[in-house]
Amino acid sequence: MQPPFLSRTTRHEIPTQGKGTYDLTPLLTETVARAQVLDGTATVFVAHTSASLVIFENADPTARADLHAFFEQLVPEHAQGYQHTAEGPDDMTSHLRMVLTRTSEVIPITRGCPVLGTWQGLYLFEHRRAPHRRTIWINVQGSTLPA
Amino acid sequence: MQPPFLSRTTRHEIPTQGKGTYDLTPLLTETVARAQVLDGTATVFVAHTSASLVIFENADPTARADLHAFFEQLVPEHAQGYQHTAEGPDDMTSHLRMVLTRTSEVIPITRGCPVLGTWQGLYLFEHRRAPHRRTIWINVQGSTLPA
Amino acid sequence: MQPPFLSRTTRHEIPTQGKGTYDLTPLLTETVARAQVLDGTATVFVAHTSASLVIFENADPTARADLHAFFEQLVPEHAQGYQHTAEGPDDMTSHLRMVLTRTSEVIPITRGCPVLGTWQGLYLFEHRRAPHRRTIWINVQGSTLPA
Numbered sequence: 001m002q003p004p005f006l007s008r009t010t011r012h013e014i015p016t017q018g019k020g021t022y023d024l025t026p027l028l029t030e031t032v033a034r035a036q037v038l039d040g041t042a043t044v045f046v047a048h049t050s051a052s053l054v055i056f057e058n059a060d061p062t063a064r065a066d067l068h069a070f071f072e073q074l075v076p077e078h079a080q081g082y083q084h085t086a087e088g089p090d091d092m093t094s095h096l097r098m099v100l101t102r103t104s105e106v107i108p109i110t111r112g113c114p115v116l117g118t119w120q121g122l123y124l125f126e127h128r129r130a131p132h133r134r135t136i137w138i139n140v141q142g143s144t145l146p147a
Numbered sequence: 148m149q150p151p152f153l154s155r156t157t158r159h160e161i162p163t164q165g166k167g168t169y170d171l172t173p174l175l176t177e178t179v180a181r182a183q184v185l186d187g188t189a190t191v192f193v194a195h196t197s198a199s200l201v202i203f204e205n206a207d208p209t210a211r212a213d214l215h216a217f218f219e220q221l222v223p224e225h226a227q228g229y230q231h232t233a234e235g236p237d238d239m240t241s242h243l244r245m246v247l248t249r250t251s252e253v254i255p256i257t258r259g260c261p262v263l264g265t266w267q268g269l270y271l272f273e274h275r276r277a278p279h280r281r282t283i284w285i286n287v288q289g290s291t292l293p294a
Numbered sequence: 295m296q297p298p299f300l301s302r303t304t305r306h307e308i309p310t311q312g313k314g315t316y317d318l319t320p321l322l323t324e325t326v327a328r329a330q331v332l333d334g335t336a337t338v339f340v341a342h343t344s345a346s347l348v349i350f351e352n353a354d355p356t357a358r359a360d361l362h363a364f365f366e367q368l369v370p371e372h373a374q375g376y377q378h379t380a381e382g383p384d385d386m387t388s389h390l391r392m393v394l395t396r397t398s399e400v401i402p403i404t405r406g407c408p409v410l411g412t413w414q415g416l417y418l419f420e421h422r423r424a425p426h427r428r429t430i431w432i433n434v435q436g437s438t439l440p441a
Contacts, residue, residue, distance in 0.1 A: 005152045005299045007333045007436040009404040039154045041190050041286050043335050043400045047411030049351045055250040057196045057242050062230035066239050067246065069228065074221075074368075081363065083356035092360050095351050099361065103349040103414075104400045106190045106251045108286035110156040115284045117194030120250075137409045139335050139402035141436060142154040142288060152299045186301045188337050188433050202397040204343045204389050209377035213386050214393065216375065221368075253337045253398045255433035257303040262431045264341030267397075289301040289435060 007141040008035045014124055014134045019090075021056065021064050021123040024136065028107070028122050031138045032114050040109045040142010047135040050094030050127050052101040058121030071097050071127075094127035101125055109142060154288040155182045161271055161281045166237075168203065168211050168270040171283065175254070175269050178285045179261050187256045187289010191269065194282040197241030198273050199248040205268030218244050218274075241274035248272055256289055301435040302329045308418055308428045313384075315350065315358050315417040318430065322401070322416050325432045326408050334403045334436010341429040344388030344421050346395040352415030365391050365421075388421035395419055403436055 010031060016022055024044070032042050046053055057063040075096045082092040105122065107114040116122070124134060157178060163169055171191070179189050193200055204210040222243045229239040252269065254261040263269070271281060304325060310316055318338070326336050340347055351357040369390045376386040399416065401408040410416070418428060 005154075005437075007299075007335075009333050009402045009409070011404075011409075039156050039286075040288060041154075041188075041335075043402055045400070045402050045409060047409060047414065049349070049411070049413050054246050055196070056246060057231075060231055060233070063239065063242055066229050066231050067243065070222075070243050075364075082360050084351075084354055084360050086354070092357065095357055096361065096364050099348050099350060100247060100394060102250075103396075106192070106253050106400050108156045108190055108192050108284045110158075110284070115156070115158075115192060115194060117196070117282065119196050120194065135411065137402045137404070139333075139436075141334060142286075143152075152301075186303050186433075187435060188301075188335075201393050202343070203393060204378075207378055207380070210386065210389055213376050213378050214390065217369075217390050247394060249397075253339070253400050255303045255337055255339050255431045257305075257431070262303070262305075262339060262341060264343070264429065266343050267341065289433075290299075 004145050005143055009137060009139040012136045014136055016126040016134055017131050018129050019126055020068060021125050024122045024124050028114055032109055032140055035140035036144055037109055037140050037142040038112045038144060038146050042107045042109055042114055043104060043139040045104045045137040049098055051134050052098040052103060052125045053105045054101050054123050054125050055105060055120050056123050057119055059119055090129050097127045151292050152290055156284060156286040159283045161283055163273040163281055164278050165276050166273055167215060168272050171269045171271050175261055179256055179287055182287035183291055184256055184287050184289040185259045185291060185293050189254045189256055189261055190251060190286040192251045192284040194284060196245055197275050198271060198281050199245040199250060200252045201248050201270050201272050202252060202267050203270050204266055206266055237276050244274045298439050299437055303431060303433040306430045308430055310420040310428055311425050312423050313420055314362060315419050318416045318418050322408055326403055326434055329434035330438055331403055331434050331436040332406045332438060332440050336401045336403055336408055337398060337433040339398045339431040343392055345428050346392040346397060346419045347399045348395050348417050348419050349399060349414050350417050351413055353413055384423050391421045
């Protein structure tokens with residue numbers, strides 16, 4: 001007999017090709033579907049301090065371009081005075097852009113699906129210039145019975 | 148027999164009358180009470196990309212006025228260079244103000260109540276000028292037995 | 295027989311000695327270990343509006359020094375025009391710095407441990423100049439059986 005409550009944490013490797021936002025929505029949806037939780041939560045977590053999460057407008061690509069440009073301006077690489085610069089001008093700015101966005105995001109699940117709105121996508125926000133492999137953890141937790 | 152563990156996700160429609168913060172604390176408290184979870188978590192989620200959540204000072208209304216003014220300044224509508232402007236000057240700024248605050252917030256529950264501090268209120272932060280109906284999801288999950 | 299699913303919310307008092315970041319990682323790890331949850335989530339929540347949470351670079355102390363300096367600049371105490379100033383120049387700035395960082399953070403648990411990355415530490419971010427005692431709540435929830 002399947003237990004009425006379950007928790008399943010899975011690890012995922014996401015390759016990035018430098019600064020920008022990478023759509024994690026299909027990964028989220030598939031991971032929730034595979035867990036067979038009908039009512040509960042999906043917790044997404046980035047195991048890094050120079051990449052982060054945002055839930056963002058998914059329809060018009062210029063919205064994401066404006067997002068990237070905004071963070072270049074709010075946390076500029078050419079700013080003077082950073083001490084933590086061992087890995088280059090995108091080192092400290094990566095930590096600051098990460099801290100202004102999200103490390104964890106929790107999305108409720110109902111009827112077996114995450115409740116993202118029509119225009120919401122879940123994105124990995126890469127803050128480093130160089131390509132990286134990023135580790136994302138997803139915990140799906142809740143009831144396998146209808147609410 | 149009531150199950151010792153449960154998860155209940157509910158949908159709520161919140162009308163807003165333009166930019167500002169709207170108190171969701173009574174909705175949170177009632178939703179947690181109704182679920183009869185004694186120890187667990189309440190996950191609040193906004194299903195939009197131009198409105199967000201903040202947990203904020205609930206006593207002095209000038210604190211919220213200063214919050215609103217701060218975001219007008221940090222992400223100004225008169226800024227040049229946004230590409231995503233189809234819906235007016237409060238379009239792209241809404242997405243940026245949302246991304247700097249929260250889409251999801253998780254509040255632990257103990258003895259059947261969310262653990263908000265004395266001066267903490269949960270607010271919906273509306274970033275658009277026009278009135279909207281906003282969809283909020285609340286998942287309450289945990290044990291129906293005392294810890 | 296131990297139940298296969300459990301939720302345990304505990305309260306912790308953290309003393310701070312003025313502005314800065316205070317490492318909560320050992321508290322998180324111990325609280326998760328004590329709960330005996332093998333797969334699930336740890337939700338950390340600050341019950342205050344002038345202190346917050348960040349998951350941040352834990353190796354090089356200059357990264358945290360740059361973080362502190364960045365927030366002094368992004369939300370400056372010498373800014374004109376705040377109305378909410380009853381408790382001094384670090385009053386309103388504390389609320390704004392809190393709202394730009396996190397009140398809650400959720401970390402998945404697998405094999406009985408939080409999934410923090412190698413360079414990730416969980417920090418309490420104190421925004422007030424004076425020493426305070428801060429209340430942190432931690433909910434640990436999930437399965438006591440291996441996934």
